[in-house]
Amino acid sequence: MTTPAHNSILHVVNLAKQVVLNDAALTILHPTSFAIQRGESVAIVGASGSGKSTLLGLLAGLDLPSSGEVWLAGQSLGAMNEDGRARLRGELIGFVFQSFQLLPTLTALENVMLPLELNGLPDARKNAQHWLERVGLADRQQHRAQQLSGGEQQRVAIARAFAVNPALLLADEPTGNLDADTGARVIDLLFELNREQGTTLVLVTHDSQLAARCSRRLALHAGHLEGQA
Secondary structure, three states: OOOOOOOEEEEEEEEEEEEEEOOEEEEEEEEEEEEEEOOOEEEEEOOOOOOHHHHHHHHOOOOOOOEEEEEEOOEEHHHOOHHHHHHHHHHHEEEEEOOOOOOOOOEHHHHHHHHHHHOOOOOHHHHHHHHHHHOOOHHHOOOEHHHOOHHHHHHHHHHHHHHOOOOEEEEEOOOOOOOHHHHHHHHHHHHHHHHHHOOEEEEEEOOHHHHHOOOEEEEEEOOEEEEEO
16 A cells, blocks of 8 residues: 655545546546645646646545545545544644635634534634634624625635644635635735644635745646646
8 A cells, every 4th residue: 555755744646536427437637646745835726627626625535536545644535434534624624615615694703613613622712713813803703604795704714724723724716706905815814824823735726826825836737737836
């Protein structure tokens, strides 16, 4: 069995994904191998339909590959059942999505508290309050998500992601639904927290300026990993 690279938070070996469409096999991701070290910031770039979001889902164990392996913090996702993968995600990964993925009828505070309570972490309220203050939303804690602007909702999502103290943060087009100025502030915040917390940051993006701020880029084209820079 392949063993993970030393000090890598993610180690991907010959990872591939196929789906069956109209009785024909369609390859979404061709065999791909790479490692991401702890504390790195990595952009996964490529045009729409290049396989970026599919790759991110495989890295998180939200989707299963057709072949190949993903090692997360030295543990093989393929060797686990769904409960095991969910447990590992809860312990190690924070998520920030383009569509925010907040529960609209819960307050900002309740949205940030939820993963803390699900993981059985102590002081959920105090921790959630700290992170909402950290992202500049101390005065919006009791507002329901549906009452917040897009930029505010994304900041709640960032607070929720960092509140669980993840070793790895996965962000899928985190500024895709935001205007340019708000998006820039959200990205500044992500990188600031990445530096402060030492969290590994993996961003899926089509934004070349955002990708340039990362320490490394993985470029996908039609499901092929065409370059690492």
